[in-house]
Amino acid sequence: MIDYISGHLWQLWSVIAFLCLIFEMTTGTFYLLCFTVGAVGALLSSFVCGFYAQIVVFAAVSAICVFLARPFAVRYFHHDGEARVSNADAIIGRIGTVTQVIEKDGYGRVAIDGDDWKAVCSAGLLIPAGNKVKVIGRDSLIIDVVPASSVDIA
Incomplete structure (x- = not known):
């Protein structure tokens, strides 16, 4: 097995590049994308260089990418800086539809883009099913939510 891997290092670099690319798609930080580029560089060098030279190529290309290419990518794709929200924080400000009555000082359910959320109205209002609501906060x-006015929906 070791003989096969040492004779076909390009496959190892392909797997590393693929895994780094998959993990990059889950983070969006552009760090792992630099390691993907480094692994591709090492993959290409595997046809003409030995293992230690491939490691050097991987490290050098990854470092160059991190220090030179990543800042441009971050500036281009994340031009809004720290204002970028993700995951559940991106739901704040969205409009949803009440699917289960939100009881006064109790809980109900709200559908937003196909996701069903447990909801509370901090204003202490009863909101019937079918009404539009606006998300104003999140706790876990x-x-x-609060009832959405016709101005918020437009």
């Missing part, structure tokens, strides 16, 4: 998996 429970969203805080």
